[in-house]
Amino acid sequence: MAVITSLLLTRHGEAHCNVAGVAGGEKTCTGLTERGRTQVRLLAERLCAEAPADVLYAAPRRRVQESAQILSQTLGLRLHIEPGLSGPDHGEADGRPWDEIKAAFGGPAQSDPDRPYAPGSETWNHYLARAGATLSRLIRRHEGQRILIAGHGETVDAAATLLLGLSSGSSTRVGFESAHASITCWNMQRNRFGQEVWILAALNDTGHLASAP
Numbered sequence: 001m002a003v004i005t006s007l008l009l010t011r012h013g014e015a016h017c018n019v020a021g022v023a024g025g026e027k028t029c030t031g032l033t034e035r036g037r038t039q040v041r042l043l044a045e046r047l048c049a050e051a052p053a054d055v056l057y058a059a060p061r062r063r064v065q066e067s068a069q070i071l072s073q074t075l076g077l078r079l080h081i082e083p084g085l086s087g088p089d090h091g092e093a094d095g096r097p098w099d100e101i102k103a104a105f106g107g108p109a110q111s112d113p114d115r116p117y118a119p120g121s122e123t124w125n126h127y128l129a130r131a132g133a134t135l136s137r138l139i140r141r142h143e144g145q146r147i148l149i150a151g152h153g154e155t156v157d158a159a160a161t162l163l164l165g166l167s168s169g170s171s172t173r174v175g176f177e178s179a180h181a182s183i184t185c186w187n188m189q190r191n192r193f194g195q196e197v198w199i200l201a202a203l204n205d206t207g208h209l210a211s212a213p
Helices: 016-020 034-049 062-075 098-105 124-141 153-164
Strands: 002-011 055-058 079-081 146-151 183-190 196-205
Touching: 002 034, 002 124, 002 153, 034 062, 034 183, 055 062, 062 079, 062 146, 124 146, 124 153, 146 153, 153 183, 153 196
Parallel strands: 002 146, 055 079, 055 146
Antiparallel strands: 002 183, 183 196
16 A cells, blocks of 8 residues: 555653653653663664654653754754644643652543543643644645654554544553654555555554663
């Protein structure tokens, strides 16, 4: 089948908030660790050696921006900041330990997707709708191109929910793993009958990190 459009989703490298186990929101994210920078450099080298992307979009949070800058410089792509791809708004949970957040909520945000997991936070389903609408708009804008997204692990969930047409309650039963600096690839393909379908070509691919410390 012929590939029409490709959506390449990459997660940021390891960040200080990941190591500390806290919710790193807009106010408290302090960027990548040195290990995280190494991970993204290896990711960028792999992408450079494979089929080149046509356009690069990134979420605005600091750890993603630092990852995207490495991708932009290595791949020679102009970086477009897309606010709609921002990770979930943590509200008053910003900067707090995830263990405390989940204990107070009774589980992760996905377990009760229509309820805010902290005062002022987005619900999981609100996040999926926002990020999914943004991805849908970018796919339409760049039909026929190879679209590279620098985002969060949650971006992978949003793309899968959108392209698989999952129901609003699906997050209580299924999820999608995405390690730091991983690649997830969806290809829109057209078969010999003229039918178009999204094919999941790769999920949580970290083969390029074999040499990372």
